[in-house]
Amino acid sequence: xxxxxxxxxxxxxxxxxxxxxxxxxxxxxxxxxxxxxxxxxxxxxxxxxxxxxxxxxxxxxxxxxxxxxxxxxxxxxxxxxxxxxxxxxxxxxxxxxxxxxxxxxxxxxxxxxxxxxxxxxxxxxxxxxxxxxxxxxxxxxxxxxxxxxxxxxxxxxxxxxxxxxxxxxxxxxxxxxxxxxxxxxxxxxxxxxxxxxxxxxxxxxxxxxxxxxxxxxxxxxxxxxxxxxxxxxxxxxxxxxxxxxxxxxxxxxxxxxx
DNA sequence: ATGGCTGAGCTACTCAGA
Numbered sequence: 001x002x003x004x005x006x007x008x009x010x011x012x013x014x015x016x017x018x019x020x021x022x023x024x025x026x027x028x029x030x031x032x033x034x035x036x037x038x039x040x041x042x043x044x045x046x047x048x049x050x051x052x053x054x055x056x057x058x059x060x061x062x063x064x065x066x067x068x069x070x071x072x073x074x075x076x077x078x079x080x081x082x083x084x085x086x087x088x089x090x091x092x093x094x095x096x097x098x099x100x101x102x103x104x105x106x107x108x109x110x111x112x113x114x115x116x117x118x119x120x121x122x123x124x125x126x127x128x129x130x131x132x133x134x135x136x137x138x139x140x141x142x143x144x145x146x147x148x149x150x151x152x153x154x155x156x157x158x159x160x161x162x163x164x165x166x167x168x169x170x171x172x173x174x175x176x177x178x179x180x181x182x183x184x185x186x187x188x189x190x191x192x193x194x195x196x197x198x199x200x201x202x203x204x205x206x207x208x209x210x211x212x213x214x215x216x217x218x219x220x221x222x223x224x225x226x227x228x229x230x231x232x233x234x235x236x237x238x239x240x241x242x243x244x245x246x247x248x249x250x251x252x253x254x255x256x257x258x
Numbered sequence: 259a260t261g262g263c264t265g266a267g268c269t270a271c272t273c274a275g276a
Binding site: 009010012013034036037060061062111112113114151164165168169170203205206207208209210217219246249 | 274
């Protein structure tokens, strides 16, 4: 079972790239972030032609998350956390997998920059609420997969120049501590579990040849509850889509479970 | 190197991204 997470930076602007990716990689489930559209304008038919059903939690212009699946999913939910700004940032679903019920939690964490503004406060509050709810949820169902654009650089190794980001909303210790706190609830950062010292990224800025210079950062993650680590077959950051014409600034991260 | 590109909404330009 191949599950991928990809911040597509507009599903409509990216639809041709996404279709090409599906043909190349044929994932079972796509967890998309930053779809940047209302539900009524989501390209359901494009995915349907490949045999996928789309579950969409969109909004106008910004944010928005979706789960695209070849397999039956249950209990689709858009209310995982109370979001004071009513932004569409979390969609959850249940997947039956080998006698386990895995809760899929697809997230788009607020960016939080600049740090001296209410945007940063919103990110902190959002993460605080998210952690509280994960803590509750893991007591009910120990099989949880959290994936998406976390907008968190977990460690110094996860960015091309850490000094530039140590006081940024993505790299601040206060924010990285939240990520560690989340992991300490009973999760593994699957990429880092399988790649102890490898330096790879999932995002490269559009500006100033960042992609060509490999000025990137690892901010898209798969967290698996400890009860699911025995099911990991592979984890891969697929850089090909980032190299394409009209690409997203993020590239897909691919998890295979068996 | 806090700005450079890119997308949405809209049709000139602002807001947002990380």
